[in-house]
Amino acid sequence: MIEIKGLQKSYQMGSNSLHVLKGIDFNVNEGELVAIMGSSGSGKSTLLNILGMLDEADEGTYTLDGKIIKDLNEKVAARYRNQFLGFIFQSFNLITYKNALDNVAMPLYYQGVKRSQRVERAMHYLEKVGLADWADHLPNELSGGQKQRVAIARALASDPKVLLADEPTGALDSTTSYEVMDIIQKINEEGKTILIVTHEDDIAHMCKRIVNLKDGVIIDDSVVNQVPAKPVAHV
Template sequence: MIKIKNLDKYYINGEMKLHALKDITFSIEKGEFVAIMGSSGSGKSTMMNILGCLDHTFEGEYILDAIEVSKLKDEELSKIRNKKIGFVFQSFNLLSKLSALENVELPLLYSGVHHKERTKKAKAVLEKVGLGDRLDHKPNELSGGQRQRVAIARALVNEPAIILADEPTGNLDSTSEKEIMQLFKELNEQGKTIIIVTHEPEVGKACKRVIRFKDGQVIEDVKSI
């Protein structure tokens, strides 16, 4: 599903050249449940931006679902993001004036899916994440855990190759965190490839594999038994 080989990332700041990622190599197979972990400044967020096709100014190889990302133009990268990757963010990134159903429909709208089909698919994924009775509720009428479920439904609606979640439990209480991680576990058991970028040990423990970054390098890559 994902192949990263000899990847280097540099940031230029005036005359300074910061080596943010150093010769990174790893693969993620279809159906894996992976945590990318590390402290602030470790390189995990930079790695997430590359995995999410938000940044393609790097050296080395990145192949996503048989597509070589480094050779794509901006317009092609945008299509890849919409079709191949479902994003889940710490701050939910829901539009406050739209209902849960309308928020989930947005990726389908951008893909040009007809209104009736959009509504049908959005309802189905909201029911899948346990929010079939909250379709018309706006974000401010939902709890933090429910908002994150809407965000996960939005990430799922285009049937992407991978779900990429950035600190998805960072704004949640401990009960909601457990519920969201249980949802990710169930989605993974149904065959979804899930990558979670996090600094929280409990989230890492819930995943089946941990890739740990420090100072721009992978220092540990461990699968749980």
């Protein structure tokens, strides 16, 4: 599903160059649930940005579902992101003046899906995350856990090949974090490929594989015994 070879990335900082990724080799098979860990400055966010086509490597190759991702103009990159990827962010990134249903339906709008079909599919995914009864509510009427579940539903709405989650539990308390991870595990069990950037060890062990980055290189890549997320009542 994802194949990365020899990835290098540097940023110019005034007169200095900051070498962030230093030759990353990294493959993800379809249906995997992978945690990417590392301290601040390890390169994990840069790697996620490249995987999400929000940034491009200086050297190396990135292949996604058989397509080489290189030298894309913004229009093509946006189309590929909408076609292949679903994003889940720590800060939820919901549109404040749109209700939960319209937030979930937003990726389908950009795909040109008809309004009636958008509503039907958005409601399906809200039901999937246990929020059908909150479809008409605005983000400021939702708890943190509910906002993240709306964000998960939105990420799933366009049926992407891969979900990329950037610290999806970082703004949540432990109980709500486990609830969110329980949903993510269930989505993965249905066959969805998911990559999670996290600094939380317990969250990482709810994945099936942990990749550790340090100073721009992978220092460990291990399959782990997945810890089930504790099922808790919806909040």
